[in-house]
Amino acid sequence: MAFSVPRWLVTSIAAAGVALGSIGLAPSANAQPSNEELGTVAREAMIAVFDKKDPSAIDRFFAAPFIQHDPNVADGLAGLKQYAEEIADSPAPKIKIHRTLVDGDFVLLHSSYEGLKGRATPVVAFDLFRLKDGKIVEHWGGQEAEAPPNSSGHTQVDGPTSVTDRDKTEQNRELVRAFKETVTVQLKFDQIGRFIEDGNYVQHASKIGDGVARMKSRVADVAKPSHVPVLNPRRYVADGNFVLALVEANAEGGPTANYDLFRVYNGKIVEHWDVLSPIPPRERWKNSNGPY
Secondary structure: OOOOOOHHHHHHHHHOOOOHHHHOOOOOOOOOOOHHHHHHHHHHHHHHHHOOOOOOHHHHHEEEEEEEOOOOOOOHHHHHHHHHHHHHOOOOOEEEEEEEEEEOOEEEEEEEEEOOOOOOOOEEEEEEEEEEOOEEEEEEEEEEEOOOOOOOOOOOOOOOOOOOOHHHHHHHHHHHHHHHHHHHHOOOHHHHHHOOOOOOOEEOOOOOOOOHHHHHHHHHHHOOOOOOOOEEEEEEEEEOOEEEEEEEEEEOOEEEEEEEEEEEEOOEEEEEEEEEEEOOOHHHOOOOOOOO
16 A cells, blocks of 8 residues: 655654665655766666676666667677677777766766677777666767877866856857867868867877867868768767767768767867767668767
């Protein structure tokens, strides 16, 4: 038989510092996980799978129906469990999480992986998760091999990690969106000054050094003028001073899913990290959901 708990009792228990769950009272159905809680779920899930080699973590942290967008992993919880079992069979899998961004129901992790079966070198990765009711229900991901420091001495993962300026999240999202559309899609290089201050742009991409000139040269080389945009932004994830653009790229070297992470300071883009993840031929995809 159901019964109600008097409000005075709930208030007294809370004031005494006793957790409601410890006496069998269910939390409110309307309670939503905080940004910190969502980030913790994603981090703990990846640590359990990679560091602890625990395939059973899939049942604890993920929920059906689960949608997989990484073309190298089969769809659904079954595909995810199979992947976790392969990780557990790796010699010494390990993950180091460098950055965590939370944007509504989405959590982005910027990480390094090593000791993976079939990988001769460590990899740098972006993993984007969508959560529902505190569990992960969708995943996008991209990886590339770890490289030596670039010509300016920066690695693919070093630099600031703290999320700040959360009150400017939407302003910064729109700044990066406008930059990507204006400079990398429309190739209006004369407009770069609207978004980046020359002499104040730190580059972590492995093949490019600091500064506007090098960035402009790289974009011009990859996105040659054509009737069909070579770089097509598909999704933006923002949390304070960090904004990720997930870009569909169709350059001469073959299609890639580009994960471009920017740091914004005082209304200008000041830093950039990326992963250019090769997209295998369609016949080799292990799911049909697409990488975007």
